[in-house]
Amino acid sequence: MSANAPSPGTPIVLAFSGGLDTSFCVPWLRERGWAVHTVFADTGGVDADERAYIEARAAELGVASHVTVDGGPALWEGFVKPFVMAGEGYQGQYPLLVSDRYLIVEATLARATGLGTRAIAHGCTGMGNDQVRFDLAVKADGDWTIVAPIREIQKEHTQTRAYEQAWLEQRGFAVRAKQKAYTINENLLGVTLSGGEIDRWEQPGAEARGWCAPRAKWPAAPLQVRIGFERGEAVSLDGERLPGAELLARLNRAFAAYGVGRGLYTGDTTIGLKGRIIFEAPGLAALLTGHRALEEAVLSKLQNRFKPEVARKWVELAYEGFWNDPLKADLEAFLRSSQSCVTGEVLLETAGGRVDAVAVRSPHLLHAKGATYAQSADWGVAEAEGFIRLYGMSSTLWAQVNAGKGD
Secondary structure, rough: OOOOOOOOOOOEEEOOOOHHHHHHHHHHHHHEEEEEEEEEOOOOOHHHHHHHHHHHHHOOOOOEEEEEEHHHHHHHHHHHHHHHHHOOEOOOEEEOOOHHHHHHHHHHHHHHHHHHOOOEEOOOOOOOOOHHHHHHHOOOOOEEEEOOOHHOOOOOOOOHHHHHHHHHHOOOOOOOOOOOOOOOEEEOOOEEOOOOOHHHHOOOOOOOOOOOHHHHOOOOOOOOEEEEEOOOEEEOOOEOOOOHHHHHHHHHHHHHHHOOOOOEEEEEEOOOOOEEEEOOOOOHHHHHHHHHHHHHHHOOOHHHHHHHHHHHHHHHHHOOOOOOOOOHHHHHHHHHHHHHHOOOEEEEEEEOOOOEEEEEEEEOOOOOOOOOOOEEEOHHHHHHHHHHHHHHHHHHHHHHOOOOOOO
16 A cells, blocks of 8 residues: 555554664654554564664664564464475475564554554565565455555665665664675574575575585484474474474474575566575474374375375465465365374484484374285285276276277
8 A cells, every 4th residue: 555644643563673674664654754663573583682683773763662572483383383284395395484474464463453553564675575475464454554665665766775775874873784695584484595696596605504504514423303293283302392483493403403404496486586595494394304204104095195285275375475365274274184193203314414204103104904015915916916907997998999000
């Protein structure tokens, strides 16, 4: 929606990170009559010092109020659980590390509701996917006024970030000299890196690295961990029951040391461009590997064949901004139903670079008591031959009828 001037002092809630874009948004909105309230949803991407900086930055910019909310539990419940149950990355690779955006929207709307306002703002640009995720998530919640200052200035300025920096400095607000070769996004789910040679489809430089240790620094001894699952949700690590967000944080630290979960991929963005990034998601890689190994052993053949189709659609909806579409809820109902027997423990092992599920225990393993694949069976040879004959009847008939009749 447009940024029409409000009545003086009308409250607006800005999703705030303390970076250049959202720092610019605060005085820009204030100069247009808004009383700016900021909310920072901490989804695991900052340390205590950075969190303190964000709070101080909001006060320096003159906000009417600022709150910080812990987004880790909501991120686990809202995203990690259904994502791991789905078990598919976007386009078969990307583990949707930007999905904390939806939880940021929820925190922003909750703060606005508490203040009695129906106006929110964000610092998304007009070129990326995040604007789609933010706007559609807000619109799905009802009638809100959405103000996007960066999109507004892009109507007149092409070198947007340079303009933002100069504009802030003219008003006495320093801009951190935080020169980076790459754009880095980090949260509980993992790290993404873009920019520089990554955008140019060139080989990434040695410094294009987040959490994952390079091969030369991998520990010499292999790592083994046991993850316990109940109805598809990871609930314990090496026998210790943990809250989901803490469990994922521990997996991130353990497997990042072995370089697990790092990938380089080119994806089709929501707005139609190609996006090339490096991603690092060691904890999610471990969870997905363990969950899949357990699931493959307890689901029926037909469930294992059909479920990836549902999973791919769920991932597409989550990636493209349809977080609140009814279809997503419908798909999640199927995913939850499919997990009724996905309970047990999986032993994971890594020596570096990849993680394998080396042992699975579950009361629901679909192991036939009288038969083992390629070893022994409790049926006779005649039964096997009869099954093969009937199972392949259609293909066999086609071959018999059409033998020698080709063009």
